Amino acid sequence: MGLDAIQKNILHEVANLDSIPQGAYNIRANGKSAARSNSANIEIVSKTDKPGIDIIIKPGTKGESVHIPVVLTESGLKDMVYNDFYIGEGADVTIVAGCGISNCGDQDSQHDGIHSLHVEKNARVKYVEKHYGEGDGKGSRVLNPVTNVYQEEGSYVEMEMVQVKGVDSTVRTNYAELKAGATLLIHEALMTHGEQKATSDYKVVLNGEGSSADVVSRSVAKDDSEQIFEVSIEGNTACNGHAACDAIIMGNAHVVAIPKLDAKNVDAALIHEAAIGKIAGDQLTKLMTLGLTEEEAEEQIVAGFLR
Amino acid sequence: MLEIKDLSYQVEDEKEKTKEIIDHLDLTVEDGKFIVITGPNGGGKSTLAKLIMGVNTLTSGKIILDGEDISDLNITERAKKGISFAFQAPVHFKGIRVVDLLRLAAGEKITTIEACEYLSKVGLCAKDYVNREVNASLSGGELKRIEIATVLARGTKLSIFDEPEAGIDLWSFQNLIKVFENMRQEIKGTIIVISHQERILNIADEIVVIENGKVKKKGSRDEILPGLLGTPAAASIACEKLGGDK
Numbered sequence: 020m021g022l023d024a025i026q027k028n029i030l031h032e033v034a035n036l037d038s039i040p041q042g043a044y045n046i047r048a049n050g051k052s053a054a055r056s057n058s059a060n061i062e063i064v065s066k067t068d069k070p071g072i073d074i075i076i077k078p079g080t081k082g083e084s085v086h087i088p089v090v091l092t093e094s095g096l097k098d099m100v101y102n103d104f105y106i107g108e109g110a111d112v113t114i115v116a117g118c119g120i121s122n123c124g125d126q127d128s129q130h131d132g133i134h135s136l137h138v139e140k141n142a143r144v145k146y147v148e149k150h151y152g153e154g155d156g157k158g159s160r161v162l163n164p165v166t167n168v169y170q171e172e173g174s175y176v177e178m179e180m181v182q183v184k185g186v187d188s189t190v191r192t193n194y195a196e197l198k199a200g201a202t203l204l205i206h207e208a209l210m211t212h213g214e215q216k217a218t219s220d221y222k223v224v225l226n227g228e229g230s231s232a233d234v235v236s237r238s239v240a241k242d243d244s245e246q247i248f249e250v251s252i253e254g255n256t257a258c259n260g261h262a263a264c265d266a267i268i269m270g271n272a273h274v275v276a277i278p279k280l281d282a283k284n285v286d287a288a289l290i291h292e293a294a295i296g297k298i299a300g301d302q303l304t305k306l307m308t309l310g311l312t313e314e315e316a317e318e319q320i321v322a323g324f325l326r
Numbered sequence: 327m328l329e330i331k332d333l334s335y336q337v338e339d340e341k342e343k344t345k346e347i348i349d350h351l352d353l354t355v356e357d358g359k360f361i362v363i364t365g366p367n368g369g370g371k372s373t374l375a376k377l378i379m380g381v382n383t384l385t386s387g388k389i390i391l392d393g394e395d396i397s398d399l400n401i402t403e404r405a406k407k408g409i410s411f412a413f414q415a416p417v418h419f420k421g422i423r424v425v426d427l428l429r430l431a432a433g434e435k436i437t438t439i440e441a442c443e444y445l446s447k448v449g450l451c452a453k454d455y456v457n458r459e460v461n462a463s464l465s466g467g468e469l470k471r472i473e474i475a476t477v478l479a480r481g482t483k484l485s486i487f488d489e490p491e492a493g494i495d496l497w498s499f500q501n502l503i504k505v506f507e508n509m510r511q512e513i514k515g516t517i518i519v520i521s522h523q524e525r526i527l528n529i530a531d532e533i534v535v536i537e538n539g540k541v542k543k544k545g546s547r548d549e550i551l552p553g554l555l556g557t558p559a560a561a562s563i564a565c566e567k568l569g570g571d572k
Contacts, residue, residue, distance in 0.1 A: 237421070265420070301417045304381055307401040308411045309431045309476065319430065323421030
């Protein structure tokens, strides 16, 4: 694939890729396309007016996957892309869209990916986005992803958003609107340490009758890090919305949770839950009675929580 | 052999008065014995169990395991010396699965099949539970049985159970007696159970009655049990049972 060892390691971290993936893929390294492949049902086309790609998935495509990982290893690079996914009626696909930065230099490295998913009627999508950072340089590793999801009737989207290591600053902005009978599930796992800052902003608009959304965030804030989680669910018809933010706070961290529910119809059923707290002492005690040290117990609790 | 010498544990009450929960207590437990500690509520039974595990820190006295003074060791160190503990009110964890907990308990990479065997021993249908999270979706009785399974998975020379019958339904209570009987055969270690249950008292080698932070009586089942049944202590035990678990 023409990638070096660091880039290969990042691919492993963000997309679990150790070899050429099955199905369609586009690997972007340091602002350029490093490898691309189409399948019979999935076509990837470069945009002509701005950086980025269109991913066109034919109606009825079943069981295929698309990998579009991004790797940044040059210090000081600021990369921005627009990726648009068109998922055809009745398709059932997995999209893996991770981004990893290795910054050993002293200048900031930044990748801002703007992803739009147009999900046609009755299509099913599993969307996985992992963020990862590494490198000893003084330069920051910055990721500001934007995801817009437009769901047609009866479609189903499951999103897994993971950022557990090494990203200094991130502002994640997500927007979704759902038509009748559409379902959206979002599961976010976030860990910040050192002086990292992470903001997650989710806005879900339930426009169609019988649509439903479940936004669940699990996060761990360590050291002096800061997290802001903001979720807003708007119900404009008979619909179901649920948002939950569950955070473990450690050290001198700072965590803010801002849930917002906006019901504009008497049959909109909207619920939010938010909890922030430290690791329970009796959880540590139990694991210590199994022979783990306090630090090992803490690691197990955090790893389980973010699973 | 576990030797407890002149053990005291004091707390301060609201009026900042010192209260002796465990009061200069002496107790010796021989290897391979099945000991049931009983006595009235508030007498210090659970506190004594927690002092042995190191969950509570003793005020004075010594705890000696196989000739080694473990009084100053922390929970982890005592666990590594071969002490296990089943809590009266098991804690739950978001995200940690039953199989993960059993693996941590066994201290090695046990297979899913081995994990399932421990669950079967506590009367849980393994395939329904092994991949479930140890979270609030489990009932108190289920959590309790998983807690007991973690102690079985450790298989240490000393296992302590703090009121294992509390929160367990009748069906699994019968199972619980079997669990203890099997444990005696398989692990051949020492088992200390804090219990009010006559049927658990019935399978004890020795019974220790603790009251007001001291050992009131200690002896074989045949010596102690008749005195317990029909005495005020037995009546208080019966009343506690009617009043719910404590």
